[in-house]
Amino acid sequence: MFHQNRFLMTSTHHEQDRHRIEQLHELLLALSTGDFAQQLPRSTANDELEAFTVLLNMLTEELRTLVAQDAFYHSQSRYQAVVVGSLQVDKDWQIQQFSSSIPQLLEHPADTLYHTPLTQYCALDTINLLNTLPTPIRTNPSQPVVLPLQFATGSGILRTYSTSFQYLHTSANIAANSPAPIQLSLIDIQRKDLQPSVFGVTTSELIAQAMPLVDRVKIAEAEAYLKAHTEAHPITITALAREVGTNEFKLKVGFKQMFHSTIYQYQQQLRMRKAIFYLTATEFPVKYIAKQLGYKTAPHFTKVFKKYYQVPPSTYRYTHRQPNNP
Amino acid sequence: MTAHHPHIADIYIKEGIVYCIYHAITLNLCGAQWVVSQRLALQDHKSMPVYCDVSQLHYATKEARDFMALEGTVGIKAIAFISTSPVSKAISDVFVRSNAPPVPTQLFTEPMHALTYLQHYC
Numbered sequence: 001m002f003h004q005n006r007f008l009m010t011s012t013h014h015e016q017d018r019h020r021i022e023q024l025h026e027l028l029l030a031l032s033t034g035d036f037a038q039q040l041p042r043s044t045a046n047d048e049l050e051a052f053t054v055l056l057n058m059l060t061e062e063l064r065t066l067v068a069q070d071a072f073y074h075s076q077s078r079y080q081a082v083v084v085g086s087l088q089v090d091k092d093w094q095i096q097q098f099s100s101s102i103p104q105l106l107e108h109p110a111d112t113l114y115h116t117p118l119t120q121y122c123a124l125d126t127i128n129l130l131n132t133l134p135t136p137i138r139t140n141p142s143q144p145v146v147l148p149l150q151f152a153t154g155s156g157i158l159r160t161y162s163t164s165f166q167y168l169h170t171s172a173n174i175a176a177n178s179p180a181p182i183q184l185s186l187i188d189i190q191r192k193d194l195q196p197s198v199f200g201v202t203t204s205e206l207i208a209q210a211m212p213l214v215d216r217v218k219i220a221e222a223e224a225y226l227k228a229h230t231e232a233h234p235i236t237i238t239a240l241a242r243e244v245g246t247n248e249f250k251l252k253v254g255f256k257q258m259f260h261s262t263i264y265q266y267q268q269q270l271r272m273r274k275a276i277f278y279l280t281a282t283e284f285p286v287k288y289i290a291k292q293l294g295y296k297t298a299p300h301f302t303k304v305f306k307k308y309y310q311v312p313p314s315t316y317r318y319t320h321r322q323p324n325n326p
Numbered sequence: 327m328t329a330h331h332p333h334i335a336d337i338y339i340k341e342g343i344v345y346c347i348y349h350a351i352t353l354n355l356c357g358a359q360w361v362v363s364q365r366l367a368l369q370d371h372k373s374m375p376v377y378c379d380v381s382q383l384h385y386a387t388k389e390a391r392d393f394m395a396l397e398g399t400v401g402i403k404a405i406a407f408i409s410t411s412p413v414s415k416a417i418s419d420v421f422v423r424s425n426a427p428p429v430p431t432q433l434f435t436e437p438m439h440a441l442t443y444l445q446h447y448c
Contacts, residue, residue, distance in 0.1 A: 042385070051412035054385060058420045061388040125352060227396055228428025270396070277397040281363035284371070292400075 020049055026157055027056055034079075036064035037188055039150065039158040041123075064160075068189050069260065084161070084188045088168070091179040093118040093130065105186065107154030118184075123150035123158050146187070161186040218246045219254045226267055230274055233267045233294040272308050275301070279317040286313050329364035333357075337364050342448040343441070344374050344402075350382040358390040362398045375403045375447035377440055381410040386417055395425035403447040404430040406440035 023040050030038045039060060040053045067079050085101040095113050103110040106121055119127045126149045149163040164187065167180040221244045229235065240263065241248045255263050271293045278289040290301035305313045328338040334357045335348045344365055351357065365376075386394075399405075405427065407418040418433050430447070434440040 046411045046413050048412050051416040054413050054416040055420065057385070058388070058391075058417075058424070062424055065388060125354075224426050224428060227426075274397060274400070277362075277400070281359060281397075282366050288371075 016043070017049060020053070023157060024049075024052065024056065026155070027060065030157075031060065031063070034067075034190075036060055036067055037159045037161060039160055041152070041156055041158055064189065079189050081162075081187055082190055083185045084190070085186045087118065087184045087186075088181045089118050089184065090181055096181060102186075105153075105159070106151055121151050123152055126150045149184075149186075161188055163187065215246065215250055215254050216258065218244045219251065219258050222246075222251060222255065222263075223259065223266070226263070226270060230267075230270050231292055231294045233271055234264060235267065237263055268304070268308075272305070275305060275313065276316070276320075279313055280320050289313070329368060331357075331360060331364075335361055337361065337368060339368055339374070342374060343444050344369065344376045345379075346376060347379045348381075348383045350384055352384050353386040353390045355387065355389040355393055358386075358393045358398060362394075362400070366401055369401050371401075373401050373403050375444040376405045377408070377437075377444060378405055379408040379437075380414045380418055381408060383414050383417055386421065391421055391425045394421070395427045399427050399429050402429050404444060405432075406444050407431070407433045408435070408437055408440055409433060410435055 020043060027038050027040050030036075039057050042053065043050060068081070070079055085099045085105050087095055087099075087102060088097040089095055094115055095118055096115075098110075098113060103113065106113075108121060113121075119130060122130065129147065129149070145166075146162050146164045148160055150158050150160045153159055164185045166183050166185075168183050222240050225240065225243055226233070226235065235243075237248050237252055241251045244251070252263065255261075255266070259266055261269065275289060275293055278284050278292065279286075284292070286302065287298040290298040293301065295301035295304070302312050305316070309316055311319075328336065330336050333349065333351055334353070335346055337344065337346050339345070346361060346365065353361075407422070409415040409418045415433070415435075421427070422431050422433060432440075432443055434443070
């Protein structure tokens with residue numbers, strides 16, 4: 001009896017592992033076609049297969065970010081951001097209407113979607129997110145807000161879409177004084193050419209146009225150096241080129257190609273990003289923050305900050321302080 | 327002094343080292359911001375080495391990883407990650423290789439080895 005139970009348990013484990021491996025295959029196939037919206041569902045296991053699942057999910061996120069940056073900043077990019085489907089839900093998240101692409105995107109039959117709660121098709125993190133929607137949606141409903149929503153598809157794979165929310169105020173619901181429905185638009189990053197047969201050709205074309213690996217590595221090193229030395233900014237192109245062992249021209253052109261920003265602009269962005277963090281999450285005086293970010297004087301920092309965010313640091317701190325840092 | 331959040335982490339300072347023990351959660355951007363602001367409040371403007379136990383961590387989102395690699399390294403001399411499970415090792419491997427934190431960082435499975443490494447930065 002004991003042996004029989006052990007055999008049944010082992011066989012169930014094998015069955016579960018086989019299913020997890022099938023899902024890994026599914027994700028790898030999706031990646032190979034340029035689809036970076038998918039994520040693998042997590043199991044409760046903490047074994048090598050689960051670690052591989054985590055690695056693949058993280059890889060997908062990194063690739064998606066890279067491709068999205070390219071799509072948003074480069075008009076010549078092979079990728080573009082497109083609305084792939086839309087849904088209308090009521091105040092209780094019940095689905096009222098949806099575009100014809102939604103059943104295929106979510107892999108659920110159309111007749112099961114009507115009048116069911118959207119949360120039924122969402123991953124757990126997304127359900128939590130919907131239950132604690134950011135204030136702009138509630139306080140200023142005419143402004144669209146974009147959030148990453150993760151849907152659980154019929155095949156068990158999770159799909160992430162940047163989703164814009166907007167209240168639809170119609171004369172009918174204003175007259176009836178009833179809550180406005182919410183329009184959700186699912187945005188995806190897609191290849192402009194969707195012909196799989198072209199993929200091989202475009203890959204070799206891309207390789208031909210791409211920077212040599214050695215140059216890419218040096219530019220990535222330069223970016224890491226800028227991140228690590230924000231207190232030493234501004235760092236000149238000459239000094240940075242010397243630091244990573246390349247020439248100024250390659251660094252200047254390559255950096256712009258990889259990060260869509262000049263080296264000077266990038267340093268400024270890093271300093272401002274850290275400034276925001278210091279102002280909202282710490283009690284450090286503005287003078288101290290200016291010094292930490294490599295500014296010689298606090299007024300100089302204030303001037304640059306104001307140019308960037310239209311308000312002085314003290315005002316920004318007052319209006320954007322984090323709730324856990326009153 | 328200790329900062330405790332039941333759904334994120336425990337943070338405290340002992341013998342010049344900041345200890346950050348993550349709970350069994352998915353770390354998102356809000357959680358990462360909480361950890362860093364609490365750590366800085368405890369450190370009181372001093373730069374310190376950090377012992378970061380991620381063994382229980384379930385996942386860290388892209389936004390959380392990016393935040394931790396830049397804003398999250400403020401006031402840190404060095405980081406020792408402790409990961410005792412395959413999942414937590416995968417998370418810390420990706421963080422160190424892909425997000426490339428700009429401070430000395432090493433991965434450990436033995437807490438004692440991590441503390442020996444951090445002693446050099448005390």
